Amino acid sequence: MLSILVPIYNYNVYPLVLELHKQCMDCGIDFEILCQDDASKSGLNVLNENVNALSNCSFVSLKENLAHRENRNSLAEQAKFDYLLFIDGDSIIIHDHYIKKYIDNLHDFDVVYGGRLHPEKCPSDNQKLRWKYGRFIEDKSAINRKKKPHQSLLFNNTVIRKDCFNKVKFDKNRKKYGHDDTQLSYQLSLLKSKVNHIENPVEHGDIDTNLVYLNKAKESLENLISLYKEEKIDIEFVRLIQLYHFLKRTKSTFIISKIHSIFEKHLLQNLTGKNPNLFLFNWFRVGYLCSINDKN
Template structure:
Protein backbone atom coordinates (compact mmCIF):
# COMPACT_ATOMS: atom_id res chain seq x y z
CA UNK A 1 0.00 0.00 0.00
CA UNK A 2 2.74 2.51 0.97
CA UNK A 3 6.35 2.83 -0.18
CA UNK A 4 8.35 5.23 1.98
CA UNK A 5 11.40 6.47 0.06
CA UNK A 6 14.31 8.08 1.88
CA UNK A 7 17.30 9.47 -0.05
CA UNK A 8 20.30 9.62 2.27
CA UNK A 9 23.65 11.37 2.23
CA UNK A 10 26.01 11.17 5.20
CA UNK A 11 23.25 10.96 7.79
CA UNK A 12 22.07 8.44 10.37
CA UNK A 13 18.47 7.57 9.44
CA UNK A 14 17.98 4.53 11.67
CA UNK A 15 15.81 6.33 14.25
CA UNK A 16 13.70 7.89 11.51
CA UNK A 17 13.08 4.51 9.87
CA UNK A 18 12.35 2.86 13.21
CA UNK A 19 9.68 5.49 14.01
CA UNK A 20 8.07 5.25 10.57
CA UNK A 21 8.00 1.45 10.64
CA UNK A 22 6.46 1.45 14.12
CA UNK A 23 3.65 3.77 12.98
CA UNK A 24 2.97 1.62 9.90
CA UNK A 25 2.85 -1.57 11.95
CA UNK A 26 0.54 0.03 14.52
CA UNK A 27 -1.93 0.96 11.78
CA UNK A 28 -1.60 -2.48 10.21
CA UNK A 29 -0.86 -1.52 6.59
CA UNK A 30 1.32 -3.12 3.95
CA UNK A 31 4.43 -1.00 3.65
CA UNK A 32 8.08 -0.85 2.71
CA UNK A 33 10.78 1.64 3.64
CA UNK A 34 13.60 2.01 1.11
CA UNK A 35 16.69 4.00 2.07
CA UNK A 36 19.46 4.77 -0.40
CA UNK A 37 22.72 6.52 0.40
CA UNK A 38 24.19 8.44 -2.53
CA UNK A 39 27.74 7.11 -2.27
CA UNK A 40 28.69 9.27 0.70
CA UNK A 41 31.00 6.54 2.05
CA UNK A 42 30.04 7.79 5.48
CA UNK A 43 30.98 6.01 8.70
CA UNK A 44 27.34 6.57 9.69
CA UNK A 45 26.33 3.88 7.21
CA UNK A 46 27.43 1.25 9.71
CA UNK A 47 24.52 2.37 11.84
CA UNK A 48 22.27 2.59 8.79
CA UNK A 49 23.01 -1.05 7.95
CA UNK A 50 20.92 -1.95 11.02
CA UNK A 51 17.87 -0.92 9.00
CA UNK A 52 18.14 -4.15 7.03
CA UNK A 53 17.26 -6.07 10.19
CA UNK A 54 13.90 -4.26 10.44
CA UNK A 55 10.93 -5.94 8.80
CA UNK A 56 9.97 -4.47 5.40
CA UNK A 57 12.90 -2.03 5.57
CA UNK A 58 16.11 -1.83 3.55
CA UNK A 59 19.22 0.29 3.28
CA UNK A 60 21.65 0.32 0.36
CA UNK A 61 24.63 2.52 -0.44
CA UNK A 62 25.34 3.37 -4.05
CA UNK A 63 28.86 2.91 -5.38
CA UNK A 64 28.71 6.08 -7.49
CA UNK A 65 27.23 9.47 -6.60
CA UNK A 66 24.27 10.24 -8.86
CA UNK A 67 22.74 13.34 -7.24
CA UNK A 68 19.49 13.84 -5.35
CA UNK A 69 17.26 13.89 -8.43
CA UNK A 70 18.51 10.57 -9.77
CA UNK A 71 18.53 9.09 -6.26
CA UNK A 72 14.82 9.88 -5.90
CA UNK A 73 14.05 8.54 -9.37
CA UNK A 74 15.87 5.29 -8.63
CA UNK A 75 14.05 4.85 -5.33
CA UNK A 76 10.71 5.35 -7.08
CA UNK A 77 11.60 2.75 -9.71
CA UNK A 78 12.27 0.19 -6.96
CA UNK A 79 9.02 0.89 -5.08
CA UNK A 80 6.44 -1.89 -5.21
CA UNK A 81 3.40 0.12 -4.09
CA UNK A 82 1.36 2.81 -5.85
CA UNK A 83 1.60 5.36 -3.03
CA UNK A 84 5.07 6.93 -2.67
CA UNK A 85 5.99 8.93 0.41
CA UNK A 86 9.21 10.89 -0.07
CA UNK A 87 11.01 11.95 3.11
CA UNK A 88 14.46 13.54 3.25
CA UNK A 89 16.98 11.64 5.33
CA UNK A 90 17.56 14.54 7.73
CA UNK A 91 13.90 14.65 8.78
CA UNK A 92 12.49 14.14 12.28
CA UNK A 93 8.95 12.81 12.70
CA UNK A 94 7.22 14.90 15.38
CA UNK A 95 3.63 13.67 14.95
CA UNK A 96 2.58 10.28 16.39
CA UNK A 97 -0.19 10.17 13.76
CA UNK A 98 2.10 11.15 10.89
CA UNK A 99 1.47 8.11 8.66
CA UNK A 100 -2.23 7.96 9.47
CA UNK A 101 -2.68 11.61 8.46
CA UNK A 102 -1.35 10.80 4.99
CA UNK A 103 -3.43 7.65 4.63
CA UNK A 104 -6.61 9.64 5.25
CA UNK A 105 -5.89 11.69 2.12
CA UNK A 106 -4.78 8.94 -0.28
CA UNK A 107 -8.12 8.30 -2.05
CA UNK A 108 -8.88 11.86 -3.17
CA UNK A 109 -5.60 13.42 -4.29
CA UNK A 110 -2.62 12.75 -6.58
CA UNK A 111 -0.14 14.66 -4.39
CA UNK A 112 -0.31 15.55 -0.70
CA UNK A 113 2.29 17.79 0.98
CA UNK A 114 2.57 17.93 4.75
CA UNK A 115 5.03 20.79 5.17
CA UNK A 116 8.25 21.25 7.12
CA UNK A 117 9.25 23.20 10.20
CA UNK A 118 12.53 24.11 11.83
CA UNK A 119 13.37 23.73 15.53
CA UNK A 120 12.81 26.61 17.92
CA UNK A 121 16.50 26.68 18.85
CA UNK A 122 19.83 25.84 17.23
CA UNK A 123 23.01 24.37 18.64
CA UNK A 124 25.41 26.89 17.13
CA UNK A 125 25.39 30.53 16.01
CA UNK A 126 27.10 29.28 12.85
CA UNK A 127 23.73 27.81 11.82
CA UNK A 128 21.87 31.08 12.27
CA UNK A 129 21.41 31.98 8.60
CA UNK A 130 19.96 28.64 7.47
CA UNK A 131 17.80 28.39 10.57
CA UNK A 132 16.50 31.95 10.24
CA UNK A 133 15.68 31.47 6.56
CA UNK A 134 13.88 28.22 7.36
CA UNK A 135 11.85 29.68 10.23
CA UNK A 136 10.86 32.95 8.55
CA UNK A 137 10.63 32.01 4.87
CA UNK A 138 10.21 28.26 4.38
CA UNK A 139 8.01 27.30 7.33
CA UNK A 140 4.48 27.97 6.18
CA UNK A 141 1.07 27.07 7.56
CA UNK A 142 -1.51 25.18 5.51
CA UNK A 143 -3.44 28.38 4.81
CA UNK A 144 -0.26 30.11 3.59
CA UNK A 145 0.64 27.18 1.35
CA UNK A 146 -2.86 27.05 -0.10
CA UNK A 147 -2.54 30.61 -1.38
CA UNK A 148 0.21 29.35 -3.72
CA UNK A 149 -0.69 25.70 -4.24
CA UNK A 150 2.21 24.77 -6.51
CA UNK A 151 4.87 27.32 -5.62
CA UNK A 152 4.95 26.11 -2.00
CA UNK A 153 5.04 22.43 -2.97
CA UNK A 154 8.27 20.70 -1.92
CA UNK A 155 9.34 17.07 -1.92
CA UNK A 156 10.96 16.67 1.47
CA UNK A 157 7.69 15.34 2.90
CA UNK A 158 5.36 14.45 0.07
CA UNK A 159 2.93 11.68 -0.83
CA UNK A 160 2.48 11.12 -4.57
CA UNK A 161 0.88 8.45 -6.72
CA UNK A 162 3.53 6.44 -8.55
CA UNK A 163 1.91 6.78 -11.97
CA UNK A 164 1.93 10.59 -11.52
CA UNK A 165 5.57 10.57 -10.46
CA UNK A 166 6.59 8.50 -13.47
CA UNK A 167 4.97 11.02 -15.83
CA UNK A 168 7.30 13.75 -14.56
CA UNK A 169 10.27 12.37 -12.58
CA UNK A 170 13.10 14.56 -11.36
CA UNK A 171 15.52 16.02 -13.88
CA UNK A 172 18.51 13.67 -13.71
CA UNK A 173 20.78 16.25 -15.38
CA UNK A 174 20.69 18.31 -12.16
CA UNK A 175 23.60 16.83 -10.22
CA UNK A 176 24.29 19.77 -7.90
CA UNK A 177 22.09 20.73 -4.96
CA UNK A 178 19.13 22.98 -5.57
CA UNK A 179 15.89 23.75 -7.41
CA UNK A 180 15.13 20.17 -8.42
CA UNK A 181 12.02 20.55 -6.27
CA UNK A 182 11.17 23.86 -7.95
CA UNK A 183 11.26 22.29 -11.40
CA UNK A 184 9.20 19.31 -10.28
CA UNK A 185 6.60 21.59 -8.68
CA UNK A 186 6.41 23.66 -11.86
CA UNK A 187 5.90 20.52 -13.94
CA UNK A 188 3.17 19.42 -11.53
CA UNK A 189 1.43 22.76 -12.09
CA UNK A 190 1.49 22.12 -15.84
CA UNK A 191 0.16 18.57 -15.45
CA UNK A 192 -2.93 19.58 -13.45
CA UNK A 193 -2.54 16.87 -10.84
CA UNK A 194 -4.82 17.15 -7.82
CA UNK A 195 -2.70 18.64 -5.03
CA UNK A 196 -3.58 19.06 -1.38
CA UNK A 197 -1.65 20.73 1.45
CA UNK A 198 -2.20 19.34 4.94
CA UNK A 199 -0.88 20.04 8.44
CA UNK A 200 1.52 17.11 8.82
CA UNK A 201 4.97 18.65 9.10
CA UNK A 202 8.26 16.96 9.71
CA UNK A 203 11.14 18.82 11.39
CA UNK A 204 14.35 19.70 9.58
CA UNK A 205 16.98 17.95 11.63
CA UNK A 206 20.29 18.77 9.92
CA UNK A 207 20.72 22.54 9.67
CA UNK A 208 23.76 23.60 7.67
CA UNK A 209 26.29 26.04 8.99
CA UNK A 210 26.20 29.44 7.32
CA UNK A 211 29.06 29.04 4.85
CA UNK A 212 27.98 25.55 3.82
CA UNK A 213 24.45 26.82 3.25
CA UNK A 214 25.68 29.75 1.15
CA UNK A 215 27.73 27.35 -0.97
CA UNK A 216 24.60 25.28 -1.55
CA UNK A 217 22.63 28.41 -2.40
CA UNK A 218 25.18 29.29 -5.09
CA UNK A 219 24.96 25.77 -6.52
CA UNK A 220 21.18 26.02 -6.58
CA UNK A 221 21.33 29.33 -8.47
CA UNK A 222 23.64 27.77 -11.05
CA UNK A 223 21.03 25.02 -11.48
CA UNK A 224 18.29 27.64 -11.80
CA UNK A 225 20.16 29.44 -14.57
CA UNK A 226 20.52 26.15 -16.44
CA UNK A 227 16.78 25.56 -16.18
CA UNK A 228 16.14 29.10 -17.38
CA UNK A 229 18.46 28.78 -20.36
CA UNK A 230 16.75 25.54 -21.35
CA UNK A 231 13.37 27.23 -20.92
CA UNK A 232 12.26 24.44 -18.61
CA UNK A 233 10.54 26.80 -16.18
CA UNK A 234 8.48 29.96 -16.51
CA UNK A 235 10.21 32.95 -14.91
CA UNK A 236 6.93 34.00 -13.29
CA UNK A 237 6.98 30.82 -11.21
CA UNK A 238 9.88 32.05 -9.08
CA UNK A 239 10.39 35.58 -7.71
CA UNK A 240 14.17 35.62 -8.08
CA UNK A 241 13.97 34.47 -11.69
CA UNK A 242 11.35 37.10 -12.43
CA UNK A 243 13.62 39.77 -10.89
CA UNK A 244 16.59 38.45 -12.91
CA UNK A 245 14.66 38.81 -16.18
CA UNK A 246 13.53 42.29 -15.17
CA UNK A 247 17.16 43.34 -14.69
CA UNK A 248 18.04 41.83 -18.07
CA UNK A 249 15.19 43.67 -19.76
CA UNK A 250 16.45 47.02 -18.46
CA UNK A 251 20.09 46.06 -19.21
CA UNK A 252 21.05 46.05 -15.53
CA UNK A 253 22.22 42.45 -15.23
CA UNK A 254 25.88 43.36 -15.78
CA UNK A 255 25.66 46.16 -13.18
CA UNK A 256 24.09 43.79 -10.65
CA UNK A 257 26.79 41.21 -11.36
CA UNK A 258 29.47 43.86 -10.87
CA UNK A 259 27.85 44.77 -7.54
CA UNK A 260 28.26 41.13 -6.45
CA UNK A 261 31.91 41.04 -7.53
CA UNK A 262 32.61 44.26 -5.62
CA UNK A 263 30.70 43.69 -2.40
CA UNK A 264 30.24 39.92 -2.01
CA UNK A 265 33.01 39.62 0.60
CA UNK A 266 31.40 42.27 2.81
CA UNK A 267 27.93 40.78 2.42
CA UNK A 268 29.27 37.30 3.09
CA UNK A 269 30.81 38.53 6.34
CA UNK A 270 27.44 39.89 7.47
CA UNK A 271 25.59 36.70 6.45
CA UNK A 272 28.05 34.70 8.54
CA UNK A 273 27.47 36.88 11.61
CA UNK A 274 25.32 36.28 14.68
CA UNK A 275 22.54 38.40 13.18
CA UNK A 276 22.38 37.66 9.45
CA UNK A 277 20.08 39.78 7.31
CA UNK A 278 17.63 37.95 5.04
CA UNK A 279 17.33 41.12 2.94
CA UNK A 280 21.07 40.97 2.29
CA UNK A 281 20.73 37.27 1.52
CA UNK A 282 18.17 38.11 -1.17
CA UNK A 283 20.50 40.75 -2.61
CA UNK A 284 23.40 38.29 -2.50
CA UNK A 285 21.36 35.65 -4.34
CA UNK A 286 20.07 37.96 -7.06
CA UNK A 287 23.40 39.64 -7.75
CA UNK A 288 25.22 36.31 -7.73
CA UNK A 289 22.72 35.00 -10.28
CA UNK A 290 23.50 38.04 -12.42
CA UNK A 291 27.25 37.48 -12.06
CA UNK A 292 27.21 33.92 -13.42
CA UNK A 293 28.75 33.86 -16.88
CA UNK A 294 26.58 32.29 -19.55
CA UNK A 295 27.51 30.87 -22.93
Protein backbone atom coordinates (compact mmCIF):
# COMPACT_ATOMS: atom_id res chain seq x y z
CA MET A 1 0.00 0.00 0.00
CA LEU A 2 2.11 2.93 1.30
CA SER A 3 5.85 3.48 1.72
CA ILE A 4 6.60 6.64 3.69
CA LEU A 5 10.06 7.97 2.82
CA VAL A 6 11.76 10.40 5.19
CA PRO A 7 15.13 11.88 4.14
CA ILE A 8 16.98 13.39 7.11
CA TYR A 9 20.04 15.47 7.79
CA ASN A 10 20.89 16.36 11.39
CA TYR A 11 17.32 16.32 12.72
CA ASN A 12 15.32 14.44 15.36
CA VAL A 13 12.73 12.63 13.25
CA TYR A 14 11.30 10.39 15.98
CA PRO A 15 8.26 12.59 16.93
CA LEU A 16 7.24 12.78 13.26
CA VAL A 17 7.59 9.03 12.74
CA LEU A 18 5.69 8.28 15.94
CA GLU A 19 2.71 10.28 14.68
CA LEU A 20 2.86 8.79 11.20
CA HIS A 21 3.08 5.29 12.66
CA LYS A 22 0.06 5.87 14.90
CA GLN A 23 -2.06 7.15 12.01
CA CYS A 24 -1.07 4.26 9.72
CA MET A 25 -1.96 1.76 12.44
CA ASP A 26 -5.32 3.50 12.98
CA CYS A 27 -6.04 3.22 9.24
CA GLY A 28 -5.24 -0.50 9.25
CA ILE A 29 -3.17 -0.29 6.04
CA ASP A 30 -0.04 -2.09 4.89
CA PHE A 31 2.78 0.40 5.33
CA GLU A 32 6.44 1.01 5.99
CA ILE A 33 8.29 4.11 7.18
CA LEU A 34 11.88 4.37 5.93
CA CYS A 35 14.14 7.05 7.42
CA GLN A 36 17.64 7.73 6.14
CA ASP A 37 20.11 10.24 7.56
CA ASP A 38 22.54 11.42 4.87
CA ALA A 39 25.77 10.90 6.80
CA SER A 40 25.30 13.93 9.07
CA LYS A 41 27.02 12.08 11.95
CA SER A 42 24.66 14.02 14.20
CA GLY A 43 24.25 13.32 17.91
CA LEU A 44 20.50 13.43 17.25
CA ASN A 45 20.77 10.03 15.58
CA VAL A 46 20.81 8.46 19.04
CA LEU A 47 17.19 9.63 19.32
CA ASN A 48 16.44 8.55 15.75
CA GLU A 49 17.48 4.99 16.59
CA ASN A 50 14.21 4.73 18.54
CA VAL A 51 12.44 4.55 15.17
CA ASN A 52 13.71 0.98 14.79
CA ALA A 53 11.63 -0.11 17.79
CA LEU A 54 8.39 0.74 15.93
CA SER A 55 6.73 -1.90 13.76
CA ASN A 56 7.30 -1.52 9.99
CA CYS A 57 9.76 1.32 10.60
CA SER A 58 13.48 1.67 10.06
CA PHE A 59 16.16 4.28 10.58
CA VAL A 60 19.56 4.15 8.89
CA SER A 61 22.46 6.59 9.16
CA LEU A 62 24.58 6.48 6.02
CA LYS A 63 28.36 6.38 6.35
CA GLU A 64 28.91 8.39 3.17
CA ASN A 65 26.97 11.43 1.99
CA LEU A 66 24.71 10.87 -1.02
CA ALA A 67 23.35 14.45 -1.26
CA HIS A 68 19.65 15.18 -0.95
CA ARG A 69 18.57 14.10 -4.46
CA GLU A 70 20.22 10.70 -4.36
CA ASN A 71 19.10 10.17 -0.76
CA ARG A 72 15.51 10.43 -1.97
CA ASN A 73 16.18 8.14 -4.92
CA SER A 74 17.79 5.62 -2.59
CA LEU A 75 14.76 5.58 -0.31
CA ALA A 76 12.47 5.08 -3.31
CA GLU A 77 14.54 2.13 -4.51
CA GLN A 78 14.21 0.45 -1.10
CA ALA A 79 10.43 0.99 -0.94
CA LYS A 80 8.30 -2.12 -1.40
CA PHE A 81 4.81 -0.66 -1.82
CA ASP A 82 3.03 0.87 -4.83
CA TYR A 83 2.64 4.38 -3.39
CA LEU A 84 5.49 6.56 -2.09
CA LEU A 85 4.88 9.38 0.37
CA PHE A 86 7.84 11.78 0.41
CA ILE A 87 7.92 13.84 3.60
CA ASP A 88 10.89 15.82 4.91
CA GLY A 89 12.16 15.03 8.37
CA ASP A 90 11.47 18.54 9.70
CA SER A 91 7.76 18.38 8.79
CA ILE A 92 5.10 18.67 11.49
CA ILE A 93 1.83 16.75 11.14
CA ILE A 94 -1.02 19.12 12.05
CA HIS A 95 -4.09 16.96 11.31
CA ASP A 96 -5.23 13.78 13.08
CA HIS A 97 -6.48 12.20 9.82
CA TYR A 98 -3.48 13.12 7.66
CA ILE A 99 -2.78 9.57 6.43
CA LYS A 100 -6.47 8.72 5.98
CA LYS A 101 -6.99 11.76 3.80
CA TYR A 102 -4.25 10.62 1.46
CA ILE A 103 -5.60 7.07 1.34
CA ASP A 104 -9.05 8.43 0.44
CA ASN A 105 -7.67 10.50 -2.45
CA LEU A 106 -5.22 8.17 -4.19
CA HIS A 107 -7.55 6.59 -6.72
CA ASP A 108 -7.08 7.46 -10.41
CA PHE A 109 -4.09 9.74 -9.81
CA ASP A 110 -0.35 9.35 -10.32
CA VAL A 111 0.58 12.15 -7.89
CA VAL A 112 -1.26 13.73 -4.95
CA TYR A 113 0.12 16.83 -3.21
CA GLY A 114 -1.27 17.95 0.13
CA GLY A 115 0.40 21.34 0.45
CA ARG A 116 2.55 23.00 3.06
CA LEU A 117 2.06 25.70 5.67
CA HIS A 118 4.35 27.92 7.69
CA PRO A 119 3.51 28.85 11.30
CA GLU A 120 1.31 31.90 11.87
CA LYS A 121 4.06 33.63 13.81
CA CYS A 122 7.67 33.79 12.73
CA PRO A 123 9.93 32.00 15.25
CA SER A 124 12.48 34.85 15.24
CA ASP A 125 13.50 37.97 13.31
CA ASN A 126 16.52 36.07 12.04
CA GLN A 127 14.21 33.65 10.19
CA LYS A 128 11.82 36.20 8.76
CA LEU A 129 12.91 36.08 5.11
CA ARG A 130 12.27 32.35 4.75
CA TRP A 131 9.11 32.58 6.83
CA LYS A 132 7.67 35.48 4.80
CA TYR A 133 8.43 33.88 1.46
CA GLY A 134 6.96 30.58 2.59
CA ARG A 135 3.83 32.00 4.19
CA PHE A 136 2.95 34.67 1.62
CA ILE A 137 4.28 33.15 -1.62
CA GLU A 138 4.62 29.36 -1.34
CA ASP A 139 1.69 28.43 0.95
CA LYS A 140 -1.24 27.97 -1.44
CA SER A 141 -4.67 26.42 -1.13
CA ALA A 142 -5.56 23.36 -3.18
CA ILE A 143 -7.91 25.47 -5.30
CA ASN A 144 -5.06 27.78 -6.32
CA ARG A 145 -2.61 24.92 -6.83
CA LYS A 146 -5.03 23.16 -9.18
CA LYS A 147 -4.85 26.10 -11.61
CA LYS A 148 -1.33 24.95 -12.55
CA PRO A 149 -1.15 21.41 -11.17
CA HIS A 150 2.37 20.49 -12.28
CA GLN A 151 3.98 23.86 -11.59
CA SER A 152 2.53 23.85 -8.08
CA LEU A 153 4.09 20.54 -7.03
CA LEU A 154 6.60 20.39 -4.20
CA PHE A 155 8.07 17.03 -3.29
CA ASN A 156 7.65 17.37 0.42
CA ASN A 157 4.30 15.96 1.52
CA THR A 158 3.63 14.32 -1.83
CA VAL A 159 2.37 10.84 -2.71
CA ILE A 160 3.45 9.41 -6.06
CA ARG A 161 2.97 6.00 -7.64
CA LYS A 162 6.27 4.12 -7.54
CA ASP A 163 6.06 3.13 -11.21
CA CYS A 164 5.54 6.79 -12.08
CA PHE A 165 8.47 7.96 -9.94
CA ASN A 166 10.75 5.35 -11.52
CA LYS A 167 10.21 7.01 -14.91
CA VAL A 168 11.58 10.34 -13.69
CA LYS A 169 13.55 10.30 -10.40
CA PHE A 170 15.63 13.13 -9.00
CA ASP A 171 18.57 14.14 -11.16
CA LYS A 172 21.59 12.81 -9.26
CA ASN A 173 24.00 14.52 -11.67
CA ARG A 174 23.04 17.98 -10.44
CA LYS A 175 25.18 19.06 -7.51
CA LYS A 176 23.84 22.49 -6.59
CA TYR A 177 20.90 23.06 -4.27
CA GLY A 178 17.43 23.87 -5.55
CA HIS A 179 14.75 23.33 -8.19
CA ASP A 180 14.63 19.56 -7.77
CA ASP A 181 10.85 19.88 -7.58
CA THR A 182 10.75 22.06 -10.69
CA GLN A 183 12.75 19.63 -12.80
CA LEU A 184 10.85 16.56 -11.60
CA SER A 185 7.47 18.25 -12.03
CA TYR A 186 8.38 19.27 -15.58
CA GLN A 187 9.30 15.67 -16.40
CA LEU A 188 5.95 14.54 -14.98
CA SER A 189 4.15 17.10 -17.15
CA LEU A 190 5.84 15.67 -20.26
CA LEU A 191 4.53 12.25 -19.25
CA LYS A 192 1.06 13.80 -18.81
CA SER A 193 0.92 12.35 -15.30
CA LYS A 194 -2.41 12.83 -13.52
CA VAL A 195 -1.89 15.21 -10.60
CA ASN A 196 -4.33 15.93 -7.78
CA HIS A 197 -4.09 18.72 -5.20
CA ILE A 198 -5.83 18.36 -1.85
CA GLU A 199 -5.98 20.25 1.45
CA ASN A 200 -3.73 18.06 3.60
CA PRO A 201 -0.79 20.27 4.59
CA VAL A 202 2.14 19.69 6.88
CA GLU A 203 3.85 22.53 8.72
CA HIS A 204 7.40 23.53 7.84
CA GLY A 205 9.30 23.10 11.08
CA ASP A 206 12.99 23.90 10.62
CA ILE A 207 12.98 27.39 9.06
CA ASP A 208 16.30 28.67 7.72
CA THR A 209 17.92 31.82 9.04
CA ASN A 210 17.91 34.84 6.72
CA LEU A 211 21.52 34.44 5.59
CA VAL A 212 21.27 30.67 5.10
CA TYR A 213 18.11 31.04 3.03
CA LEU A 214 19.59 33.86 0.96
CA ASN A 215 22.62 31.71 0.11
CA LYS A 216 20.32 28.81 -0.75
CA ALA A 217 18.27 31.12 -2.99
CA LYS A 218 21.42 32.16 -4.87
CA GLU A 219 22.51 28.56 -5.41
CA SER A 220 18.98 27.65 -6.47
CA LEU A 221 19.02 30.41 -9.10
CA GLU A 222 22.36 29.14 -10.42
CA ASN A 223 20.80 25.70 -10.77
CA LEU A 224 17.75 27.13 -12.51
CA ILE A 225 19.94 28.90 -15.07
CA SER A 226 21.76 25.63 -15.72
CA LEU A 227 18.46 23.86 -16.36
CA TYR A 228 17.46 26.64 -18.74
CA LYS A 229 20.76 26.64 -20.67
CA GLU A 230 20.83 22.85 -20.91
CA GLU A 231 17.21 22.94 -22.18
CA LYS A 232 16.10 20.57 -19.44
CA ILE A 233 13.07 22.71 -18.69
CA ASP A 234 10.66 24.61 -20.90
CA ILE A 235 10.77 28.41 -20.72
CA GLU A 236 7.00 28.61 -20.17
CA PHE A 237 7.12 26.26 -17.18
CA VAL A 238 8.76 28.76 -14.77
CA ARG A 239 7.70 32.41 -14.57
CA LEU A 240 11.15 33.53 -13.47
CA ILE A 241 12.70 31.89 -16.51
CA GLN A 242 10.07 33.53 -18.74
CA LEU A 243 11.16 36.91 -17.38
CA TYR A 244 14.84 36.08 -17.67
CA HIS A 245 14.39 34.89 -21.26
CA PHE A 246 12.59 38.13 -22.13
CA LEU A 247 15.36 40.23 -20.56
CA LYS A 248 18.00 38.22 -22.38
CA ARG A 249 16.18 38.50 -25.71
CA THR A 250 15.88 42.29 -25.28
CA LYS A 251 19.56 42.52 -24.24
CA SER A 252 18.62 43.97 -20.85
CA THR A 253 20.50 41.54 -18.61
CA PHE A 254 23.74 43.58 -18.69
CA ILE A 255 22.01 46.76 -17.53
CA ILE A 256 20.10 44.99 -14.76
CA SER A 257 23.28 43.21 -13.69
CA LYS A 258 25.07 46.56 -13.29
CA ILE A 259 22.16 48.07 -11.34
CA HIS A 260 22.16 44.95 -9.15
CA SER A 261 25.87 45.33 -8.39
CA ILE A 262 25.33 48.96 -7.32
CA PHE A 263 22.48 48.20 -4.93
CA GLU A 264 23.45 44.67 -3.85
CA LYS A 265 24.96 45.77 -0.54
CA HIS A 266 21.80 47.66 0.43
CA LEU A 267 19.59 44.76 -0.66
CA LEU A 268 21.59 42.33 1.46
CA GLN A 269 21.28 44.62 4.48
CA ASN A 270 17.50 44.54 4.16
CA LEU A 271 17.16 40.82 3.36
CA THR A 272 19.34 39.70 6.26
CA GLY A 273 17.81 42.22 8.67
CA LYS A 274 14.84 42.09 11.02
CA ASN A 275 12.19 43.08 8.47
CA PRO A 276 13.10 41.80 4.98
CA ASN A 277 10.98 43.06 2.11
CA LEU A 278 9.66 40.46 -0.37
CA PHE A 279 9.56 42.98 -3.22
CA LEU A 280 13.28 43.59 -2.68
CA PHE A 281 13.86 39.84 -2.48
CA ASN A 282 12.22 39.39 -5.88
CA TRP A 283 14.32 42.22 -7.30
CA PHE A 284 17.43 40.58 -5.80
CA ARG A 285 16.56 37.28 -7.48
CA VAL A 286 16.07 38.89 -10.90
CA GLY A 287 19.26 40.92 -10.50
CA TYR A 288 21.23 37.88 -9.40
CA LEU A 289 19.95 35.88 -12.38
CA CYS A 290 21.14 38.60 -14.74
CA SER A 291 24.49 38.83 -12.99
CA ILE A 292 24.99 35.08 -13.49
CA ASN A 293 24.38 35.62 -17.21
CA ASP A 294 26.80 38.57 -17.23
CA LYS A 295 29.56 36.48 -15.64
CA ASN A 296 29.04 33.72 -18.19
